[in-house]
Amino acid sequence: MHIHIGLNARRTNAQSWGDLPFAHSLAAAFAQFGHASQLFFRDEAPTLTGQRDVVLRIIGPHLDEPVPGVPNLLWMISPPNMAPLACLARYQALFLASNALVRRCLAQGLNAVHLPQATDTRVFNPLARGDLPVDLPISFVGNHAPRAPRLTVRAALDLGFDVKIWGQGWEGVVPAHHLCGTRLDSAELAQVYARSHVVLNSHMPYMAELGFMNNRSFDALACGAQVVSDPVAGFADPDLPALHQCGAGDTLGPLLERLLAPNPTAQQRADIAASVAAGYSFMDRATAIAQCAESLLQRNARARPAFALLPPQPRRGVRTPVTLTDCADGDVETISQFETRLDALIAQHQLDVTLILSDPTTTPPSLGVEPAMRRAALAVGRIGAVIARQASFAALTVLAPPGHAGQGVIHAVMHDHRAAQAAALDPSTPAALAVLEPLCARARRLLESPAEECLALAQGDDGLDPVQTAIRLLTNRPLYAHTPAGFSRDRQKRHLRLWPRKALARSDLSIGVFVHLYYPDLAAVFRERFAVLDLPYRLYVSTDTAEKAMAIKAQLPTAELRVVPNRGRDVFGKLVGFADAHADHDIVLHLHGKKSPHASGLDQWLDHCLTCLLPNREEVFRILSLFRSLPDLGMVAPLTYRSVLAAAHWGDNLDIAREILARIRPDLALPPDERLDFPVGSMFWARAAALQPLLGLGLKACHFPVETGQVDATPAHAIERLFGVICQAGGYRMIRVAPAASQQHKGQQIVATRNEDVRRALQTGMFDP
Structure with a gap:
């Protein structure tokens, strides 16, 4: 057979996933039976040979679709964030590393089989310690995080046991003398386990609750260590007497003292290793999977596509x-x-x-x-x-x-x-x-995603609202936080360091400043910032209530104020509320009263954007002189704020942007994440002509959802990204800027002393690393 093993990891980051060595060990076991194996990763499709192909998905946090046309087997070694029953039913065989979950699947009419995780005894064995003694009383290898509090490990430390820890996130959580490192490769991990009297296993809470015993237990047993794991629902095997399940309560201390009291002999450690090798090796797992796959091939059991032309049926009746x-x-x-x-x-x-x-x-x-x-x-x-x-x-x-x-x-x-x-x-x-x-x-x-039609498993923990969840299901992207393939933060760091200009050569540019203020208390902040605008300009301010408008007028008495519905954030206020006013100006400045109550790390985002776009009188003159001397300059955006560098991509907005673009330029293709440039935060200087396609959309309040505090996945967030796309589609260029005093990303700064230097930088692609 040709067994195509699919992983949740991407090819580019697979080295940081534990699934990769797991898959390699399984592939090596298949090879022992004469079966060829190839790995494929997230966002990839297997390269089918046409010769007895079988797809095996090793499923972790994301449940992928079966590959049509061939038998598909699923081995769920940890629970995905969401598992629609209909998707599980499209697999020709289900192997689950949880007995408790097998019973739930059977009750739902799914034919599931218990297949626990395994250990590679070629790597994990008592000889892995080499010439070193068994000198670690208690060890633990794993990261600490809010969703992985490792209560058993911390309880052992509180009881006074000397636990040696390898993993990330422990600094400041436990005394430093317990910390031995942050990462181990497979050989180093096996050596630690083979040197340990006792290995602690502390699961993600949802894994233990759902009955998934992870392979830390089996790897440590294979090295001859005693294992103390937190309780895993439904897992029990009398053939593994060295695997003890114990919580963080009063029984933990006596259990550890009992296990540490004797000095185990080499034979006793060999017996522990033999007990796990007898039933938890990858050879055993490969045997079970290969037998099932062979049966599916013989029965011609294959996954069906979502759409295919059906053969004609006989025509009957009238x-x-x-x-x-x-x-x-x-x-x-x-x-x-x-x-x-x-x-x-x-x-x-x-x-x-x-x-x-x-x-x-x-x-x-x-x-x-x-x-x-x-x-x-x-x-x-x-x-x-x-x-x-x-x-x-x-x-x-x-x-x-x-x-x-x-x-x-x-x-x-x-x-x-x-x-x-x-x-x-x-x-x-x-x-x-x-x-x-x-x-x-x-x-x-x-x-297929309503909760009543899904197996109740672990839910995403990154604060997704129902619309974002629906979009990620639609696009087959994980519910957990992830960075798109090909995306790089470095593109957002490239920027021009401004330098002063004493005065404008001419003052015939018509300047319009458009501000949306949902928070009227920020009007005073903008009044102070506008002091650097030493040139004629007209100020337009939108807000959502007449009461707010009165408060804003007191701080910004020269502003033309309009009250608009609380839809679409600042995008609606400026592009819709003041769509007509843009035609009166050559250059426009878009700003808004940004607060980010959902994330404390964004508190300084508004200050950062204003400092980049309104740094001082002379540097504002420089920005305007760039528009005058560079006809193809369409937009000047702030250097992307450091806390949102990782989010400067399409996110959950690509399909919404496709619909908006279809109303403007149906012939235009959207750029991929790695080539997307936009003013992150929707604040920028722009040539009014560069925004005209968006101003002419004819948007209304009904096009934007009711405000519920969304952080992504709305038309406003899509238009934020389309600002850059439409600007460049019109033949204009966008650059990011920071004030002359900025020390951020100095290695990514473009330093100029003349506008001509900026022209050459644009022509040579220096703004597009």
Whole structure:
């Protein structure tokens, strides 16, 4: 067999994941039986050979889809953040490293088998200590974090035991003399275990609660050590007498004292190692998996794609017209029920099907964002179901949607709905059909995610709201915090260090300053900052209540104030509330009263942006002189604030941006994360002409969701990124700046003494490392 082993890690960061040595050990065991193995990683597809291919997913925090066309096996060695039952059912075999979870799966009608984690006895064995003695009374290897408090380890320390610790996050948590290092490779880890009398095992709480005994226990036993683990629900094996489960309570001290009292002989340690090798080796696991895979190949059991043309069914009965819609509001029918109903009609009639397409840009006002996404996903699924069965129809007519009204909140599935409709209007071409498979797969993932249809496992702990969760399910991205492939912080660090200009050569530039102030107490801050604007300008301020407007007017008496709905944050206030005023100005400055109550590390973000964009009189003159002498300069943004460097990518906003861009430039492709440049924080100087495509969108309050404190995944966050995209699509360039006194990222500074130096830097790509 050709066994393709899929991991949750990316190829670029796999060395930091414990799954990688785990997979290598399993592959080596397969090789002992003559099976070829290849590893593939997150965001990759296996390279199938066409010769007895089998896919084995080793699942950790993210549950991936099966690969269509071949047998798929899943080995869940730790719980994913979300596990839809329908997705699990698409696997041809389920192996779970938790007996308790196996029982829950069986109760849900899933055919699951218990397969605990394993140890590689070639690496982990009593001889791994080499010439060193068994001189470590108690050891622990693992990181400390809020979600991994390691209570058993800390309890042992509190009881006075000398625990030697390797791992990150322990500094300041335990006395320094217990800390021995932060990271061990496999050989070093085996040596520590082989030198230890007792190895502590402390799981992530949710792993222990869900019954997953991790491989730390088996690795340490294979080296001959006694193991004391926190209790793992449902795990018990009388053949492992050296594995003790004990909590952080009163029994821990006596247990450790008892285990440390004798000096175990080499034979006793060998017996401990033999007990785990007998039932927990990778050879045992490879045997079980290979036998199952062979059976699946013989039965031709394969995963099915989300969309594929179905063979024609015999036409029976009389010719009957039937009208279907892609979006039936108020209809609670699932895709499966819709397909069942359609198949029943096909079995009884020769169908003349008319598929009426709805307006994908309209969302009923009563729907929230997540229900609107599900409504659109249902429409995509219905389109796929109809087109897949077209060979069984006597005739198929697809009616184009009405003109796009563009009413209702803009969400992440709108563009998918558009694309599925375009394919339905030309269903006979291979290109159109190829589009539908990934669209239907995305829709299916989203529709399968309600909590009542998922195995209740560990949930993401990074504060995702339901819309962000839905978007990550749609896009098959992990719920845990992660950085996109190819993205680099260094791109955001590249910036121009400003230098003074005593005066403007001419003052005929018309300057408009646009500020959105949700927090009226910040008006005084802006009044002080505007003191450096020693030139004529007009000030426009938006806020969301008349009371706030009065308070702001007292601090900024020259401002033109407009009250706008509390939708879309500062983006709505400036692009919609003052869309008409931009036409009166050559250069505009966009600012807003940024506070970030969700993250204390962002407290100084506003000060940073204002310091970069309004540093002092002479450096503001320099910014404006750059616009005058560089006709292709469209935007000057602040150097990206250090606390958000890791978030300066599309995040959960790419699909929302696709829909907005379709309304501006449907021919334009969005750049990948590694080439995305935008003013992070939505504050910038810009040439008004560079913003015109966004100003002409005709956005309304209904296009933005109700304000609930969202931190990402809204049209406002998407437009923040589109500021840079639209600027560059119009033939303009964007640069980031910091004041002359800045000491940040000095190695990434571009130092100039003339505007001509900046021109050359732009032409030679110095702003695009």
